[in-house]
Amino acid sequence: MRIRLRQNLHNHTVFSDGRHTPAQLIEEAIRAGLNGLGLSDHFFTRKVFHQVDLSGWCATVLPQYLRVARELQALEFENLRVWCGLEIDSCFDRIGTDLSGLPWNDLNQLDYLLFEYVGEAGHGGMPLERLTDLHQHCRVPVILAHPDPAQWEETLPIDRAFAIVRECGVAVELPGGIRNPRRWDPRDAARLACVPLTIGCDTHESIADVGAIDGVLRFLENHDLVDRLTDPDRLGPPRGGNE
Ligand SMILES: [Zn+2]
Numbered sequence: 001m002r003i004r005l006r007q008n009l010h011n012h013t014v015f016s017d018g019r020h021t022p023a024q025l026i027e028e029a030i031r032a033g034l035n036g037l038g039l040s041d042h043f044f045t046r047k048v049f050h051q052v053d054l055s056g057w058c059a060t061v062l063p064q065y066l067r068v069a070r071e072l073q074a075l076e077f078e079n080l081r082v083w084c085g086l087e088i089d090s091c092f093d094r095i096g097t098d099l100s101g102l103p104w105n106d107l108n109q110l111d112y113l114l115f116e117y118v119g120e121a122g123h124g125g126m127p128l129e130r131l132t133d134l135h136q137h138c139r140v141p142v143i144l145a146h147p148d149p150a151q152w153e154e155t156l157p158i159d160r161a162f163a164i165v166r167e168c169g170v171a172v173e174l175p176g177g178i179r180n181p182r183r184w185d186p187r188d189a190a191r192l193a194c195v196p197l198t199i200g201c202d203t204h205e206s207i208a209d210v211g212a213i214d215g216v217l218r219f220l221e222n223h224d225l226v227d228r229l230t231d232p233d234r235l236g237p238p239r240g241g242n243e
Contacts, residue, residue, distance in 0.1 A: 004036025010200025032211025
C-alpha cells in the first residue's frame with residue numbers, strides 16, 4: 001500500500017482535551033491536502049481527566065471512542081486515509097495501572113497507539129527497555145509520541161536507545177505543528193535513518209496544526225529520510241526485541 005506522505009498521526013478531539021470534533025479534523029485534513037490523518041485522543045491519564053478514574057473512563061469514554069473508531073474505519077474518503085488510535089501516557093502512576101493492566105482487548109481494536117514519555121524519566125515515563133514487553137499484549141502498531149532524545153540519553157547511551165526502538169519495531173514521531181519543540185537536528189539524521197518515522201502535530205487548540213507538516217517534510221527530504229516514513233497500514237505490531 002502506498003505510504004501516506006502528507007500525514008499527521010497525532011491529533012486530539014473533544015473526546016479528550018482537543019477543541020475539535022473528529023469530523024472537523026477530517027474536514028481540515030482534506031482542505032490542507034493531507035492524505036493520511038490519525039485521531040489519537042488521550043487514553044485515561046490523571047494529567048488530562050480530572051472528573052473520573054481509570055475504570056470510570058473505561059466504562060464511559062472508551063466505548064464511545066471505540067464506536068466512533070469503528071464508524072471511521074468503515075468510511076472511505078477519496079484522497080484521505082483516516083486511522084483511529086489513542087495516546088497512552090507511559091507514566092503508570094498517572095494511569096493507575098501497569099502495561100499488563102491496560103484494556104488490551106479494546107486497545108487492539110484500534111489502528112495504532114501512541115505512547116508518550118517513553119524513556120523520559122523526567123516525565124515519569126516507562127524506561128525504553130520496557131518496549132520489549134509490549135509484544136506480549138499489543139497487536140497494533142506503536143509510535144513514540146514527541147520523543148525527547150536528550151532525556152533518553154540521561155539513562156541510556158543514545159545508540160542503545162535507538163537500537164531498542166529499532167529492535168522493537170516501533171516508530172518515532174517527528175513533531176510538526178506548534179505544540180512540541182523540534183528536537184531533531186541534522187546530526188540525528190543517521191540514527192533516524194535506522195528506525196520507522198511518522199509525523200504528528202499533537203493538534204489540540206489550533207485547527208491549523210492539522211496540516212502543519214511542511215517543515216517536517218522538508219527535514220525528511222533534506223536528509224534523505226522520506227523513505228523511512230511509515231503509517232499504521234505498513235508498520236506492524238511491536239516485536240520482542242533482541243531479534
Ligand atoms: Zn498528544
